[in-house]
Every structure is written in structure tokens, then in C-alpha cells.
Amino acid sequence: MSQPAKLALEDGTVFTGVSIGAEGEVDGEVCFNTSMTGYQEILTDPSYCGQIVTMTYPQIGNYGVNEEDVESSKPHLRGFVVREHSRIQSNFRCEESLSEYLRSHNIVAIESIDTRALVRLIRSQGAMRGVLSTTDLDDASLVAKAKASPGLVGRDLVQEVAPEQAAAWSQPLSTWTRLDGLQHGPQDDSAPHIAALDFGMKWNIPRHLVNMGCRVTILPGSATADDVLAINPDGVFLSNGPGDPEPVAYAVKTIQGLLGKKPIFGICLGHQLLSLACGAKTFKMKFGHRGANQPVQDLGTGKVEITSQNHGFAVDADSLPSDLEVTHVSLNDRTIEGVQHRSAPAFSVQFHPEASAGPHDSHYLFDRFWQMVQN
Numbered sequence: 001m002s003q004p005a006k007l008a009l010e011d012g013t014v015f016t017g018v019s020i021g022a023e024g025e026v027d028g029e030v031c032f033n034t035s036m037t038g039y040q041e042i043l044t045d046p047s048y049c050g051q052i053v054t055m056t057y058p059q060i061g062n063y064g065v066n067e068e069d070v071e072s073s074k075p076h077l078r079g080f081v082v083r084e085h086s087r088i089q090s091n092f093r094c095e096e097s098l099s100e101y102l103r104s105h106n107i108v109a110i111e112s113i114d115t116r117a118l119v120r121l122i123r124s125q126g127a128m129r130g131v132l133s134t135t136d137l138d139d140a141s142l143v144a145k146a147k148a149s150p151g152l153v154g155r156d157l158v159q160e161v162a163p164e165q166a167a168a169w170s171q172p173l174s175t176w177t178r179l180d181g182l183q184h185g186p187q188d189d190s191a192p193h194i195a196a197l198d199f200g201m202k203w204n205i206p207r208h209l210v211n212m213g214c215r216v217t218i219l220p221g222s223a224t225a226d227d228v229l230a231i232n233p234d235g236v237f238l239s240n241g242p243g244d245p246e247p248v249a250y251a252v253k254t255i256q257g258l259l260g261k262k263p264i265f266g267i268c269l270g271h272q273l274l275s276l277a278c279g280a281k282t283f284k285m286k287f288g289h290r291g292a293n294q295p296v297q298d299l300g301t302g303k304v305e306i307t308s309q310n311h312g313f314a315v316d317a318d319s320l321p322s323d324l325e326v327t328h329v330s331l332n333d334r335t336i337e338g339v340q341h342r343s344a345p346a347f348s349v350q351f352h353p354e355a356s357a358g359p360h361d362s363h364y365l366f367d368r369f370w371q372m373v374q375n
């Protein structure tokens with residue numbers, strides 16, 4: 001028997017649909033992702049902590065779920081919204097249905113709502129707070145809860161997803177990922193040692209570093225510069241992560257203590273934190289960039305790459321200090337997609353070169369980091 005569910009927004013709009021996940025009620029910022037595939041990677045990307053994610057592609061779940069394609073140990077988003085959950089899973093790697101997976105991980109999810117109307121609303125009005133519920137079906141009550149929910153701005157969500165302990169990482173890329181031309185050497189004692197500051201890192205990032213021939217130590221996002229320097233890495237990686245970058249002030253301080261001492265490469269939240277550490281500001285975007293088809297131009301080569309993205313904040317171009325140079329821009333809205341430091345070995349990108357899911361156009365950035373570490 002189908003169980004009703006409702007999604008209410010802070011502007012008073014209420015969508016009525018059917019539950020495809022756990023029973024319960026969650027609040028979060030309602031955002032949308034335009035990827036046609038990769039729902040499992042999206043569910044387990046820790047950067048979605050605090051968000052209710054809507055898929056614009058109309059049918060989701062048709063290849064099921066497996067244990068291999070995860071980007072972290074469990075789903076981290078608050079809720080999941082689709083037009084239609086496929087009743088059939090057909091793939092030789094499928095281990096269970098999306099709906100079974102959502103239920104077993106206690107994720108509240110809804111189908112059979114007009115996701116096009118929802119996305120048009122977010123695009124015109126901007127990201128909104130919302131409540132997704134299977135337990136309270138009273139419109140006025142749900143809208144009141146959406147209005148009272150905390151939203152993302154000013155909250156440090158890294159603390160909810162970052163690891164507490166340091167750990168060595170040795171897992172390589174799945175055999176399903178091709179990494180043409182990027183392998184450099186075996187992962188032995190002579191391999192470069194990378195300290196990865198984990199703010200909610202997608203696992204495909206350390207997998208790439210391993211395949212390239214790096215030794216990887218993961219450190220909690222709260223590590224200090226002294227903690228990092230104590231393991232004497234050859235390079236430092238700054239991971240992606242959830243929420244507003246500005247409240248993550250301890251990481252900004254850590255990066256300031258490492259800049260110029262170790263080569264640094266940052267992705268997404270890591271890019272925002274590196275920029276903050278150099279004196280830039282970040283701002284909340286109207287509705288962000290989320291999907292696997294985001295065009296970016298590398299200003300150094302002029303080449304356009306199609307990238308995987310998931311961010312709702314960005315570095316403010318007007319605040320950029322003279323130490324930082326813009327290396328990449330978004331071809332959708334000209335926002336900053338990458339920077340490099342003019343004198344220290346440090347660079348970062350707002351998009352996701354590890355893809356997962358998404359095109360592999362940006363793998364060359366791992367190579368750029370490798371070259372920086374070698375020098």
C-alpha cells in the first residue's frame with residue numbers, strides 16, 4: 001500500500017506525493033541536481049548534509065543500488081525527491097532497490113510530485129528551506145516548520161560528517177573507472193605522502209590519489225597546521241564538505257599555517273576554505289550548481305571541460321586578494337570555478353575532478369597536483 005508524503009516549502013507551497021523511503025520527518029534546504037545517473041553517489045556525498053535533494057531527471061532507480069558505488073559510509077542528505085521511482089531495477093551489479101536502500105538507511109523520500117514545478121520555483125525564488133514528512137500531513141503545520149528550520153547559512157555542518165580519527169587510506173578506484181594516462185608509480189615507501197584534510201570527503205578523491213601512486217593519510221577536518229606538519233606530508237589535499245564555508249574558521253586557520261610550507265590542492269569546500277584563508281570572501285548563490293553537466297573554462301588553456309558539481313556557495317570575485325589568480329570560470333554564470341596562489345604552491349577548484357558520477361574531463365587536475373608535489 002502506498003503511503004502519502006508531503007514536501008512543504010517556506011514560501012507556503014506544498015507538494016503531495018508518495019513515500020519511497022523511511023517513515024519520518026526531516027527539514028533542510030531544498031535543492032536540485034541535474035544528473036541523469038549517479039543517484040547513489042549523490043545520496044552518499046557528505047556535502048549534501050543539511051539538504052533535501054530533488055533529481056530533475058524524471059525516472060530514478062532503474063539500475064538499483066550496489067555496495068561499490070558509494071562515496072561515503074552512508075547517505076548524508078536529509079531527504080530525497082524524485083518524479084518517479086523505477087519499479088524495475090535492471091543491472092548486473094544491482095544488489096537491492098533504491099527504495100529498499102533508502103528505507104534501510106532511514107532516509108525520508110518522496111515520489112510522484114511535479115519536480116519540474118518545484119525546480120522552476122527554486123530557480124526563480126532561490127534555494128528554500130523545506131520539510132519532508134510522512135508523519136505530519138497538515139499543510140499549515142508543515143509550512144510553519146519549514147519557516148522555523150535553521151537553513152544552511154552560518155552553521156558548521158563539517159562537524160556532523162568529518163571523521164574523528166586520522167586513518168591511512170589504501171583503496172584504489174573501482175575497476176569500472178578508467179584513469180587514462182594518470183598512473184605514476186607504485187604505492188610504496190618512495191611514493192609521495194598526501195595528507196587529506198577530511199571535511200566530508202567523497203571517497204573517489206583518495207581513490208584517485210592512490211591510483212596515481214600516492215600514499216594517503218586522512219586527517220580530521222579539525223586538524224591544526226601542527227597536526228598536519230607532524231606527519232610531514234609531501235602535499236596537502238583539502239576536501240569537499242557540507243554547508244557554509246565561513247563558520248569553518250578553524251580550517252581557515254590551519255590552511256593559513258600550511259600555505260607556502262606544503263603544496264596544497266583543494267576541491268569544492270576545500271577551494272572555498274583556501275580562498276578564505278587567502279583573504280577572499282564567499283557568498284550564498286541563488287540556487288547553486290548541482291549536476292554532472294556543468295561547463296567550465298580553464299582560462300590557462302582556453303579549454304572547456306564538462307564537470308560534476310555540487311555547491312551552493314561560491315568565492316566572491318570582488319573580494320579576491322591580489323595573491324590569488326582566477327584559473328577557471330563557470331560558463332553558465334561566470335562565477336569563479338578555480339584559483340591558484342601567485343607565489344605559494346596552492347590551487348583549488350570549485351567543481352569535482354574526481355567526478356563520481358560525472359565526466360572525466362577534469363582528471364588532469366590530479367596530475368597538476370602530482371607535478372606540484374614532485375617539484
Ligand SMILES: NC(=O)CC[C@H](N)C(=O)O
Pocket residue numbers: 047239240241242243244245267268269270310311312313314
Ligand atoms: N561539495 C562541496 O564541497 C560543497 C561546498 C559547500 N558546502 C557549498 O555548498 O558550496
